[in-house]
Amino acid sequence: MEAPPNSASLGKQFEDFRSHLNESGNLKDRIRAVAVEIESVTRLMHSYLLLVHQSKPVPEVLDTAKAQIIVLKELYDKLAGIVRECPGQYHGDWRSETQTAVTMLAFMHWLETGALLLHSEAQEKLGLTTPEFGLDVEDYLVGICFMSNELPRYVVNQVTAGDYDCPRKVMKFLTDLHAAFRMLNLRNDFLRKKFDGMKYDLRKVEEVYYDVKIRGLATVPINGNPVGSVLIASVHYNMTMYNVFSIYWSKFYCAFNMVLIFP
Structure with missing residues (x-):
């Protein structure tokens, strides 16, 4: 049977635990402070993007919202500096904020291009381009789901x-x-x-x-170009009237010639 640890070694172990927990708590507080700033920026971006639902001009809305992308990139750069001290840890402390950031970026990209924001494009916009601190694939996918x-x-x-x-x-x-x-x-x-x-x-x-x-009211593509059904109906109506006019004109012309031939 092993001898029980003496009080000195036991005290040293828990002193190390106390030091570790203090350092861990300080790191988490610093990470959380940056995450709160990221959340504030994404909330501001969302408030701008809500204007597209009020039929505001999309280019005007995008110009205002895009100005916050630079701020986001700076905050993620600041976060990267903290995370280097604890690689692979505390991802959950900024996970939801990153998912929301992807949602905002993806919605802006779709409004501008009509296409999906790719994972590599999202990483570039946020500055998450290093192997040590990149954009988690699941965070990207959740953000895309929120965008829908x-x-x-x-x-x-x-x-x-x-x-x-x-x-x-x-x-x-x-x-x-x-x-x-x-x-x-x-x-x-x-x-x-x-x-x-x-x-x-x-x-x-x-x-x-x-x-x-x-x-x-839906549009119907003609030769690859969408044409409104109202316009299509108008074209059909005009062509029908043209055909009717052509038939009656032909009959009138034939009758007129018959009168000339057989007065």
């Missing part, structure tokens, strides 16, 4: 403003995105639940699209 939540509301407001082609574009984007996610074997319960929510976003957009289409 913004699209049904955007579609409804755009249709209200008279953009009847918006549902078709968003439906195509979400259909492709949903299909891409289905390629993944999602073992993270939280991420899987967020992905499950994407199908409801897609369903809402589909309902708006079908409603617009049934009302005859």
Whole structure:
């Protein structure tokens, strides 16, 4: 049977524990302070982006929101300096803030290009380009799932403003995105639940699209170019009237010639 540790060695062990916990607590406090700043910036970005739901000009909204990307990049650079002291630890202390940052960046990118913000592009915008401190793939995927939540509301407001082609574009984007996610074997319960929510976003957009289409307001592509159904109906009407006029003109012309030949 081993001899019990003497009081001196026991005291030293717990003194080391106390020192370690103090250092750990200080690091977490510093990380949390930066995370709070990141959260504040993303909340500000979100408040700017909400203006697109009020039919504000998209370029104007994007210019205002993009100004905060530089601030985000500086904050992540500051966070990287702290994390170097404890590599691989305390990721949970800034995880949700990073997911929200990806959501804002992805929504801005979609508004500007109509395409998905890639993982490498998100890393570049946030300055998370080093092997020691990069953008976690699951954080990126969760952020993209959150971004899809913004699209049904955007579609409804755009249709209200008279953009009847918006549902078709968003439906195509979400259909492709949903299909891409289905390629993944999602073992993270939280991420899987967020992905499950994407199908409801897609369903809402589909309902708006079908409603617009049934009302005859949806656009129909002709030779690769979307043309409004109102314009199509107008073209059909004009062509029909032209054909009717041509038939009656032909009959009149034949009758007139018959009169000339057989007075």
